[in-house]
Amino acid sequence: xxxxxxxxxxxxRSAPCRDASFDECRVRPLPSTEPVSAARRHDRTSxxxxxxxxxxxxxxxxxxxxxxxxxRAAHALVIxxxxxxxxxxxxHHTRGAFPPHLVEMLRTLARGGVPGRHLGPARVHRxxxxxxxxxxxxxxxxxxxxxxxxxxxxxxxxxxxxxxxFAVAARIRVTDTGATCTALRLV
Numbered sequence: 001x002x003x004x005x006x007x008x009x010x011x012x013r014s015a016p017c018r019d020a021s022f023d024e025c026r027v028r029p030l031p032s033t034e035p036v037s038a039a040r041r042h043d044r045t046s047x048x049x050x051x052x053x054x055x056x057x058x059x060x061x062x063x064x065x066x067x068x069x070x071x072r073a074a075h076a077l078v079i080x081x082x083x084x085x086x087x088x089x090x091x092h093h094t095r096g097a098f099p100p101h102l103v104e105m106l107r108t109l110a111r112g113g114v115p116g117r118h119l120g121p122a123r124v125h126r127x128x129x130x131x132x133x134x135x136x137x138x139x140x141x142x143x144x145x146x147x148x149x150x151x152x153x154x155x156x157x158x159x160x161x162x163x164x165x166f167a168v169a170a171r172i173r174v175t176d177t178g179a180t181c182t183a184l185r186l187v
Contacts, residue, residue: 066129066153070172073179074129074155078168081184082122082159085109098181105184114186119162127157132171149176 080097083089084106091107098106132152155170171183 066131070151070153070174070179071127071129073174074153074170074172075124075127077170077172077179077181078124078127078155078157078159081106081168081170081181081186082124085114085186086117086121088121096178096180098184102181102184109186114166116161116164116166119164122159122161122166125158125160125165127155129153129155150174152182 077097080089080094084091084094087110091103091110094103094106130153132154151174153172153174155168155172157168157170158165159168160166167187169183169185169187170181172179172181
């Protein structure tokens with residue numbers, strides 16, 4: 001695609017500006033169409049004013065933050081399940097990560113099909129994970145729980161097939177020796 005020639009506004013020419021000054025031929029940026037809130041204005045004469053409709057953003061509690069290994073395990077388990085459904089991975093290659101009843105469910109979904117498979121392969125869009133029961137002993141906190149470092153997490157994710165989004169819900173158990181998926185639902 002060839003670049004569009006820019007002409008000065010005073011002349012009706014469509015040829016490139018060779019004889020005009022640089023300022024006449026320069027492409028100027030468009031003005032912003034977004035509304036400017038009081039907090040975003042950069043007025044040097046007065047201090048910034050707080051936006052009256054701003055909602056405070058919750059700060060994550062470090063006591064109940066999900067550890068990185070649990071996040072990685074959740075992502076890997078969701079991808080593994082989607083690969084089986086898309087027939088990119090054999091169901092028996094998920095043993096150990098999924099119990100036998102979930103392996104059989106994934107095998108059935110791979111054979112029978114899932115909604116939207118004709119739109120293309122599944123891609124993880126977003127993944128959220130949080131402790132299953134942070135208040136219970138050993139439920140979401142492996143520090144000092146006395147159960148061998150076991151923690152349960154609930155995972156919800158969206159995945160895309162073409163232009164559409166679909167959902168996955170899972171419950172995973174992370175131990176010192178690895179992670180397993182104890183419940184799975186593809187919607």
